[in-house]
Amino acid sequence: MRLGDSEDQARFRAQLRGWLRAHVPPAQSGAPRVWEAEELRSWSKALWHAGYAGITWPGEHGGRGLSPAYQAIYAEESALAEAPDHVNVIGLNMVGPTIVRYGTQQQRARHLPRILSGETIFCQGFSEPDAGSDLASVRTRARQHPGGYQLDGEKVWSSYAHLADYCLLLARTNPDAPKHRGLTCFLLDMNVPGVQVRPLRQLSGDNDFNQIILTGVVIPASSVLGEVGDGWRVALTTLAHERGTFGITLTARLSVQLDRLVQTAIAVGAERDPVVRREIAELHVALHGLRFTGYRALAALERTGEPGPESSVLKLRWSQANQRLSALALRLLGAKGTIDGPTAFWGGYWQHMRLRARANSIEGGTSEILRSIIAERVLGLPRGRS
Amino acid sequence: MHFALTETQTELKAAARRYLSDRYPADRIARLAAAGAGGAHHTAHDTEGWAELERQGWLDEDLGMVELALLAEEGGRALHPAPWWPTAGLAVPVYQAARSERPGPATLADGTSTCRAEPVARGARRGAGDCAGGWLLDGMVGCVVDPQVAAEILVAARTAGGVALFGVPPYGHGVALTGRAGIDPLRALAGVELTKAPARLLVGAAEAGRLLAAIADRSTVLLACEAVGVADRALEMAVDHAKTREQFGRPIGSYQAVAHLLAESYAELELARSLTYRAACLLDDVRHGRVDGAGSALACAVHAGRRAAVQVCEAAIQVCAGIGVTWEFPLHRWYRRALWIDAYAAGRPDPLTTIAEAVLG
Numbered sequence: 001m002r003l004g005d006s007e008d009q010a011r012f013r014a015q016l017r018g019w020l021r022a023h024v025p026p027a028q029s030g031a032p033r034v035w036e037a038e039e040l041r042s043w044s045k046a047l048w049h050a051g052y053a054g055i056t057w058p059g060e061h062g063g064r065g066l067s068p069a070y071q072a073i074y075a076e077e078s079a080l081a082e083a084p085d086h087v088n089v090i091g092l093n094m095v096g097p098t099i100v101r102y103g104t105q106q107q108r109a110r111h112l113p114r115i116l117s118g119e120t121i122f123c124q125g126f127s128e129p130d131a132g133s134d135l136a137s138v139r140t141r142a143r144q145h146p147g148g149y150q151l152d153g154e155k156v157w158s159s160y161a162h163l164a165d166y167c168l169l170l171a172r173t174n175p176d177a178p179k180h181r182g183l184t185c186f187l188l189d190m191n192v193p194g195v196q197v198r199p200l201r202q203l204s205g206d207n208d209f210n211q212i213i214l215t216g217v218v219i220p221a222s223s224v225l226g227e228v229g230d231g232w233r234v235a236l237t238t239l240a241h242e243r244g245t246f247g248i249t250l251t252a253r254l255s256v257q258l259d260r261l262v263q264t265a266i267a268v269g270a271e272r273d274p275v276v277r278r279e280i281a282e283l284h285v286a287l288h289g290l291r292f293t294g295y296r297a298l299a300a301l302e303r304t305g306e307p308g309p310e311s312s313v314l315k316l317r318w319s320q321a322n323q324r325l326s327a328l329a330l331r332l333l334g335a336k337g338t339i340d341g342p343t344a345f346w347g348g349y350w351q352h353m354r355l356r357a358r359a360n361s362i363e364g365g366t367s368e369i370l371r372s373i374i375a376e377r378v379l380g381l382p383r384g385r386s
Numbered sequence: 387m388h389f390a391l392t393e394t395q396t397e398l399k400a401a402a403r404r405y406l407s408d409r410y411p412a413d414r415i416a417r418l419a420a421a422g423a424g425g426a427h428h429t430a431h432d433t434e435g436w437a438e439l440e441r442q443g444w445l446d447e448d449l450g451m452v453e454l455a456l457l458a459e460e461g462g463r464a465l466h467p468a469p470w471w472p473t474a475g476l477a478v479p480v481y482q483a484a485r486s487e488r489p490g491p492a493t494l495a496d497g498t499s500t501c502r503a504e505p506v507a508r509g510a511r512r513g514a515g516d517c518a519g520g521w522l523l524d525g526m527v528g529c530v531v532d533p534q535v536a537a538e539i540l541v542a543a544r545t546a547g548g549v550a551l552f553g554v555p556p557y558g559h560g561v562a563l564t565g566r567a568g569i570d571p572l573r574a575l576a577g578v579e580l581t582k583a584p585a586r587l588l589v590g591a592a593e594a595g596r597l598l599a600a601i602a603d604r605s606t607v608l609l610a611c612e613a614v615g616v617a618d619r620a621l622e623m624a625v626d627h628a629k630t631r632e633q634f635g636r637p638i639g640s641y642q643a644v645a646h647l648l649a650e651s652y653a654e655l656e657l658a659r660s661l662t663y664r665a666a667c668l669l670d671d672v673r674h675g676r677v678d679g680a681g682s683a684l685a686c687a688v689h690a691g692r693r694a695a696v697q698v699c700e701a702a703i704q705v706c707a708g709i710g711v712t713w714e715f716p717l718h719r720w721y722r723r724a725l726w727i728d729a730y731a732a733g734r735p736d737p738l739t740t741i742a743e744a745v746l747g
Contacts, residue, residue: 001395001452003667005387069387262745277742284741285686289657292389292664299390310660313653368642374652375645379625382640 005073012066013073019050020081027082029263031349032256037163040087044118053092054116061100061112068301072248072294079252087163091115091122093246094238095168099187102226102234107187111166123164125155125188125212126235133369135170136180136232140214142171148220149173151188154213157363161197161210164190170235173228183231186223193217204355245301247294247314254287254322257353261329264350270332279328286321290314309378316370319360326350326357389663391456399456405442406464409435412716415572418467419719422571430572431535432467436491445474447482451604451673455666458608459659462615462695465572465719469493469532471612475605476531480540480551483597484588490537492553493530494601495578501525501543503552503585521545521552521587523560523580529730530578533563539578541585542598548591549598554583570726572719603684606734607669610691611662613727617655617698620720624648624702627709644705651698658694661687682744685737692731695724 005013023046025033035043047053056071057063064070086092096115099107114120131138140153151171161167167188174182188195194217199207226234261280265271293310300308329350330337340348361367375381391399410432422430439445444457454474461470469491477492495501506520523543533539538553539561554561560583568574589597625648628639638644665687668680699721703710710717 001391001663001667002388003664003671009387265746271746277746278738280745281689281738281741284682284745285661285689285738286657288664288683288686289661289690292660293657295387295389296660296663299388302388303390310656313656316649317653317657368646371646371649372642374649375639375642379621379639379645379648379652381625381628381645381648382637384640384642384645 009069009073012070013077016052016074016077017081019052020077020083023050024081024083030260031346032082035084037087040084040163041118041121043084044087044121047086048117053086053118054096057096057112057116058100061096061108062116068245068298072245072298075245075249076252079249079256082256086118087160088115088118088121090124090160090168091120091166094124094241095122095166097241098168098185098234098238099225101237102185104222106222107225111187120165121160121163123158123161123167123190123210123212124238125158125161125167125169127157128154129156133366135235136183138170138172138183140169140171141175142173142184142186145218148218148223149186151186151194151214151217151219154211156200156209156211158197158210158212159208161190161212162199166190167212168225168238170231173231177229180232181229183235184228185225185231185234186219187225188217188219188223192219202356202359204352204359206356245298247290247297247307247311247318250314250318251287251290251294254290254318254325257322257325258283258287260349261325261332264329264332264345267345268332268334276328276332279324283321283325283328286317286324290318290321312370312374312378315364316367316374319357319367322360323357326353330354389660389667391452395452395456398453399460401442402444402457402460403463405438406460406466410464410467412719415465415467415719416716419571422574430467430574431469431532433535435468439468439470444470445478445488447478449474451607451666451669452663454604454608455611455662458611459615459618459662462612462723463619464615465619465723467572469535471573471605471608472531472536475608476601477538477540479597479601479604480588483593484551486588488538491532491535492538492540493532493536494540494542495527495530495533496598497523497525497527497541497543497580498549498598499544500527501541501580503541503543503545503550503587506584521585523552523554523583523585526577526579528577529575531573531575533576533578534565534574540588541578541580542594543585545591548595550587550591550594551589551597552585553588554580554585559584568726569729570719570722572723573726602734603669603672603680606688606731607662607665607684609727609731610658610665610687613691613695613724614655614659614662616720616723616727617651617658617694620695620699620702620717620724621648621651621655623717623720624651624705627706638705647701648705651701654694654697658687658690661690682741685735685740685744688731688734689737689741692724692728696728699724 052074054063055066055074056068059065099111128138142149142151167190169186169188170183172182173184194215196213198211200209200211201207265276270276297307297311333345336345340351376383418430472493473491476494481488501523503521503523523541533556536556539556541552542549543552560581562579564577628644629637631638665684668683671677672680702717709715
């Protein structure tokens with residue numbers, strides 16, 4: 001057991017840091033900058049040219065074939081440098097590896113190079129109004145149609161759908177089969193007639209999630225990913241890829257947020273307040289607990305190909321810490337926390353974070369579902385539902 | 387970065403667990419604790435186990451901090467009834483620094499502010515550093531861990547040249563031990579009173595200060611590891627109970643109110659475990675001069691370990707419910723250790739204060 005990078009990892013990290021320093025505008029103090037859609041697209045292309053897209057993808061599919069530790073280093077350094085998200089994070093980290101595993105030769109050739117280069121942006125069409133935590137009950141229908149399928153239904157909570165060129169869609173091909181068996185995954189071209197994307201406005205006022213309405217959308221049979229009826233397994237593969245190094249990203253972001261909280265405490269003159277000091281110290285413990293648990297999970301992933309059982313606590317406890325941090329930050333502003341908008345402290349950054357953070361314990365698996373997963377799969381307690 | 391146990395470390399942990407679970411099933415722990423609860427002259431320790439520990443290498447001077455951390459964790463899981471923590475955590479570094487043979491189990495009495503040492507030869511007062519002859523110790527230390535079962539008590543005492551470290555035999559001339567009934571009978575504290583007690587000098591004033599600071603770091607990290615082991619065992623007992631105890635025709639672990647409490651306990655435990663492993667790695671790095679200073683990282687481990695032990699034990703008692711609050715059910719033995727660690731560590735610099743200073747200045 002050791003702390004610190006191997007020699008090769010240290011070299012990779014140093015190069016990456018240098019590259020990020022040269023390419024990301026220096027972080028401003030206070031609220032982070034907001035990136036425009038065009039900036040995000042060109043950032044993805046820049047990453048590709050520098051070799052930071054597809055770090056863990058196999059070499060034969062255009063990746064660098066490196067182990068997850070390198071992806072984790074990228075996730076960590078990129079978050080610490082406050083680089084923008086890769087707009088194609090779903091394509092790179094979730095859809096791409098799933099196409100590598102289940103895709104046909106044709107699908108691989110068509111999609112993989114474009115995902116890497118940032119030309120094709122992917123979104124994910126899984127959740128529905130009546131299929132949230134119970135994802136296997138999706139109702140979007142895919143009916144046989146000459147030469148392919150006709151899609152009808154509604155998807156919600158789809159990030160990046162307003163920018164996406166393609167969607168990895170989970171739909172029901174056989175309503176008579178048991179619910180986990182009647183599903184199929186599709187690679188849906190977002191530009192075909194009948195696909196409509198509408199912003200879904202959140203309680204924070206943000207529009208970064210979308211609703212996708214599918215009305216009589218006709219797609220060729222070649223858009224099926226994996227086997228017909230095997231969509232549940234394909235979808236689970238996608239979700240498993242999300243778990244890999246995502247915890248490291250979350251922790252690095254929390255670390256940046258903790259720095260902002262400290263800056264705020266100093267700016268409002270609360271840094272000597274013993275209650276504030278105690279709360280910040282507790283958040284520091286939470287952050288580092290998550291950080292080193294993430295490294296443990298990563299070490300297990302490196303060795304066995306599966307993140308260790310301890311990885312199951314990362315998202316659960318990250319959401320709690322981020323919510324607590326945002327709540328404390330707004331509290332530090334005192335009565336000024338009631339003001340919002342451009343004249344507020346940091347332009348209303350903490351007001352926004354305080355509201356936005358409520359989604360943290362819901363998006364990507366609610367805390368209730370995560371606790372049930374820990375209880376059943378890690379602790380081996382009997383299932384609570386039949 | 388490879389933040390995982392090596393194969394050898396995994397084997398060491400498994401071997402320690404096997405040894406402890408074979409030798410100390412929960413009912414034996416309960417019997418030993420009952421014997422120790424008498425206070426002053428009784429001990430809850432399995433004194434016959436010591437030779438075996440020495441033989442197995444639990445006290446080897448070349449054990450790294452991660453290895454010691456794993457032994458401490460397993461010790462907490464089993465409530466290992468032996469003076470391993472005071473010996474390995476507090477005393478071994480003193481014997482190492484003194485290049486002196488350790489006579490058996492040992493403990494440390496911190497008399498920095500309450501004990502003084504005088505060389506035997508009066509009129510020839512010299513600094514502790516250059517006096518190899520006999521010394522006489524006077525003073526009192528209120529809270530010493532396991533001195534009754536130690537072969538030697540190490541005492542930090544003031545000399546004309548500064549604080550130095552001495553060894554006194556626990557039942558020697560001028561040494562009086564006052565045992566006290568404790569919240570955890572498996573780790574009782576005793577007062578040590580010294581009246582012109584003959585002592586041997588182990589570490590002189592030039593080195594003792596730095597050594598005592600290193601011992602404080604090492605021993606508190608090992609206690610945090612022990613706390614993780616306590617939490618681990620308490621969670622295991624609660625999970626076992628939740629799988630088998632049925633109410634309304636179903637195992638209670640199938641109810642989310644119970645299952646989710648245990649899931650949060652697991653999260654608490656694993657985050658603390660990661661922090662204790664990190665602290666242990668860091669202390670190894672400090673020892674080998676790779677980093678200097680690890681204050682806030684150690685404080686994270688101490689805070690998280692203590693909190694995990696107390697919270698997980700309390701959740702476990704809640705899940706075990708009626709049986710969990712009985713004397714017969716063994717869980718309270720682990721809860722007592724959690725409370726002992728929480729209270730004992732409270733006497734040290736508050737970890738959250740240390741962290742706040744590092745983060746906010």
